[in-house]
Amino acid sequence: MQLDLNLLTALDALLEEGSVAGAAARLHVTAPAMSRSLGRIRRTTGDQILVRTGRTMTPTPYAIAVRQQVHELLHQVEGVLAPSREIDLATLERTFTLRWHDSLIALSGPALLAAVRGQAPGVRLRFVAETSGDTPELRRGEVDLEANSNRPGAPDIRAEHVGESSLVIVVRRGHPLTRVRTLTAKRYADAEHINVSRRGNLGNALDTALAGLGVSRRVVATVPTEAAALEFARGSDLLxxxxxxxxxxxxxxxxxxxxxxxxxxxxxxxxxxxxxxxxTDHAHAWLRGLARTALARCEAP
Known part of the structure; x- marks a missing residue:
């Protein structure tokens, strides 16, 4: 049986107003048109819905039983066919999953969480670690936002450039290189290095640049996160x-x-x-705006 959703709107108005004339005025249609809709509803449901008692109309037991359900169904249909263009952040309850590079989580994560909690206390952020390779979680909807140095090439993945940063060297205080007047590429290459790579790579763009200058560095270890690499540097002469x-x-x-x-x-x-x-997901667009602001802190001053 093919159902007419217009009947759901008419039934909701009839049950709320308790009369054909009232329902017609509410939906801005004529009383005869609403009377015809009531007739179709009666034939579809097999129930009178409204029965006359003197000069008024009284809902049947069936009509009373389904009144709230009809109202909720209509609200759901309207939400699907005419989604709201606004969100109520104060009542929004949602969990977003973010797969960000660990350094971006450390630098921008606290600011993002503070902004989210200040506007939408019912929203939770779930930061997850990067994996050792490209994964389809964005496409499957398991990850809401990614943030790293990689620009995705898939046509269905949006990517926005939100910041950039230059590279620097971090060493322990008192490291011999902190006492040299001019740090040259050769002095840099001659030191021992620890590399950061979630894939375990011992080389990167630095080695390509050094090779162009005719020198090479010695990478003695690689770790998956910058936080771990900094701990190695803190207790050794590694760069x-x-x-x-x-x-x-x-x-x-x-x-x-x-x-x-x-x-x-x-x-x-x-x-x-x-x-x-x-x-066009308004809650997601709101989060993207906050993330964009937080990640802007990644830019070097």
Missing amino acids: VSVPEATARPAVADTGLAVLPLPLELPLAPVYLSWHQRYD
């Missing part, structure tokens, strides 16, 4: 080269110092990525 955005909060702690990188390298970009299904 770790990280984005300046990561170094700034790290050296606020005792035991670390920042040195300029003696190489000309392109700035490290930061991209915010999401699946196109969320383009």
